[in-house]
Amino acid sequence: MPTDTPASSPSARREALLWIVKIAVSAGLLYILFTRIDVAIVWEHMRGASPGWILLALAIYLVMLLVSTMRWQMLLRTQHVNIPFGRLVNSYLAATFANNFLPSNIGGDVIRIADTGRAAKSKTLAAAVVLADRGIGVVGLAFIAACGSTIAAHRSEAIGPIGPALFWLGLAAAVAAGVLVIARPQRLQTLARPLHVFHAEWVGRRMATITEALQKFRQAPATLVVAFLASIVVQALLVGFYAAVATALGVSVPIGHLAMLVPVSFLVQMLPISVNGFGVREGTFVGYLAQIGISKESAVTLSLIGAVLVMLFSMSGAAAYLARRKKTTD
Secondary structure, eight states: OOOOOTTHHHHHHHHHHHHHHHHHHHHHHHHHHHTSSOHHHHHHHHHTOOHHHHHHHHHHHHHHHHHHHHHHHHHHHHTTOOOOHHHHHHHHHHHHHHHHHSSSTTHHHHHHHHHHHHHHTOHHHHHHHHHHHHHHHHHHHHHHHHHHHHHHHHTTOOOOSSOHHHHHHHHHHHHHHHHHHHHOTHHHHHHTGGGHHHHHHHHHHHHHHHHHHHHHHHTOHHHHHHHHHHHHHHHHHHHHHHHHHHHHHTOOOOHHHHHHHHHHHHHHHTSTTSSTTTTHHHHHHHHHHGGGTOOHHHHHHHHHHHHHHHHHHHHHHHHHHHHHHHHHHO
8 A cells, every 4th residue: 555645745836936936036036137247247247256255254253163163062061961171063064054055044953953952861852952043043133223213323334224212123123032032031931831732741741841941041141141242242253254244345335334234134044935045145245235226136146156165064064964874874
């Protein structure tokens, strides 16, 4: 008898349809962009890129990954989960590879959860730490964007499409949401109560684990503050990465606007509507930088070179993962 179930076939069809939609969105947006720019100018920008500044950009990205790993390790330790820094770096590299080469935007998170689930003795706890890490990262992102918009406004630079007030409002909302979740973790159980109709015991156990994890976070406020500061450093380094790429290409972008654009572009890329942000990211760069007088060709080149460098860097994640597999089989 056939082993395929009726439920698996529709799931495969939905996944295939989602892939087709993402490819269509990315290809369509890139096609529109490249029909409206001079590709020869883009190519000249790429050929003239400074190797020294490109290497500096990659070095900055490496430092950013190390700081991100340190933040993750601090959050794990609040849950009494102690994992060597080297193992977490290996996992983060593998996660970076997954985020850039797998269709899902959460593929990297799945790897990080799988790599820490055994030490945490609970995949739910490992997932809670990864989600907390993500949340603190978003708050740091909002902070850098708010500071960037304020710097641009105070320097009387060309006015971008988004003002400082919106960024500071978003930061306040993100901080308030985080504080509320940590201060009143029981409210999550209340919000999850409707899920008990599906499997009350399963949902109850996992919500209890998450609530306990939030309580431990609440008992370590100093660690949360340091993690937030690390998030600011991470986002600042990411802006520095793009600043180095822009310098390599000879594209002059005011640092305040770059500090706004980079976080906004990463938020846009998180939307599951394209293949790893291609097309959407480039459209965001062009739409924003055009508002401050930077050519479409320069904007597209900056976005593409930044994305390509990240993908090249993430190839080290594949090597790290293969080395780990080889070590376990020896």
